[in-house]
Amino acid sequence: MTDYLTLLNSQHSAYDKPTLSGVLRSCPEDFFVDEILGFEPEGEGEHVFLYIEKTAANTQFVAEQLAAFAKVAIKNVSFSGMKDRWAVTRQWFSVHLPGKTSPDFTALKHDEITVLKQSRHPRKLRRGVHKANYFRLRLRQLEGDSSYLADRVASIATLGVPNYFGEQRFGHGGRNLNSAQRWFAGAFKPRRNQQGIFLSAARSLLFNQILSARVAQGNWADYIPGDIMMLAGTHSVFKPELNEVEDIALRLQQADVHSTGPMFGKASAMATSEQAGALEQSVFEQHPDLCAGLLTQGLASERRALRVIPAQLSHQLVDDVLELSFELPSGCFATAVMAELVAYSTMERDYSQDVADNKAVSKNVDNNNN
Known part of the structure; x- marks a missing residue:
């Protein structure tokens, strides 16, 4: 094999x-992702659009909770991108409720899920339609020489990363x-x-x-x-x-x-x-x-x-903590940026479990996972 x-x-x-090393994902709050939809729901239509913050939960789990709350089949819940589980992420979902009054989704009570906004839209949310993702990442327990960091950030902001x-x-x-x-x-x-x-x-x-x-x-x-x-x-x-x-x-x-x-x-x-x-x-x-x-x-x-090429790339180094923020087009991975800046390790986790928990991944997911 x-x-x-x-x-x-x-x-x-x-x-x-990189000569600087650090730990990523010490806690979910150290990996924050905000999905940028790129358009506003129109306010009417058969689909309820929901802007949700989730903590240490995978996307499919949230979809299942929404389906149960709205009393619809899971196939009636859609989302644009899969988001990391061991993170705090904000993303959009849609629930198909033709001819039905919208329930107050903010009444959904779950420790890992907070509904921030809801609005109607004529069309379902399809995979990969969101424009970008905003990331705010923190690396802790930094060690090594950081003198190159500012120049490297400037180079990446101009030239990009693989x-x-x-x-x-x-x-x-x-x-x-x-x-x-x-x-x-x-x-x-x-x-x-x-x-x-x-x-x-x-x-x-x-x-x-x-x-x-x-x-x-x-x-x-x-x-x-x-x-x-x-x-x-x-x-x-x-x-x-x-x-x-x-x-x-x-x-x-x-x-x-x-x-x-x-x-x-x-x-x-x-x-x-x-x-x-x-x-x-x-x-x-x-x-x-x-x-x-x-x-x-x-x-x-x-x-x-x-x-x-990450947009709005910035960094802040305080003691042994580095904070990075930037925006990437949908389908691109924040770790590709991180790897060029810091030799990072992560808290020991089985990433495949995030995916294994997902029960509705389509075949065409190559550009739709973020």
Whole structure:
């Protein structure tokens, strides 16, 4: 069986190795996430939109409590993104109540759940529709030299970081990847609610390995021949013409576009070629079992930006506590930023349990988990 944990721990960093170490997630309040929806509910319609704060609870658990309170089936409750369990997070949910009076959801009493707002909207909340997430993170028990920190924060605010999928995607010790490998080999058949988790982990591993290779080559934030580009702030992709390469280099500097990597699946009409295509193919060939298994599930190939530039990035260092705040587009992981700043560890936890508790993860979750 492939040693996925070693692969995950050997991903290349874009900046010099941090000399500062610290502990993340000492308590849920040290990892705060606020979902930025990007639009306001219209105030009328069949769906009740709820803005909720949860503490040390996973998203699916909250959805179940809302369904029970409203006396509807769980399928009538929707949300845009999965949020971390060991954290304090604010996110939106919708409950489908056609022709029914809205109950006062603020009367829902639960130690881990607080309903902050409610309003009506004509359409349900769909996966991945939120615009961004705001993070406020605290690292404690800091040790080491912090003299580089201010310059590193300034560089990241301008140049960004590799857009790696975080450890939550892969489960504790890479467990979700091991499960995907066993599933594809016919060793077991996962429950339906587990399949999306394992498919997503496999695709994310392939993406991270390709990104890591480009980080090692020093071209993760640049254009290389055969690249497919993505317009910043969208999922719109295009392949530059030869006469556009100079313009692409300038647009990359201006963060107007990003080079992309593959979310593996069935071949699409737009595919990488030349240097970019050869690099991606070399990684695919190292993981034939994952690629074959993904193809049997009929997933379509997609693209993901290789870099992410955090907005409004700031830091505050007081004694042995570092506080970071920043905003990331939906689908991007705060730990990708953190890893370039501090050699962090987390309180020993089994991240896969957060995912295992979720009973309604769809197959298409690659960009919708945050």
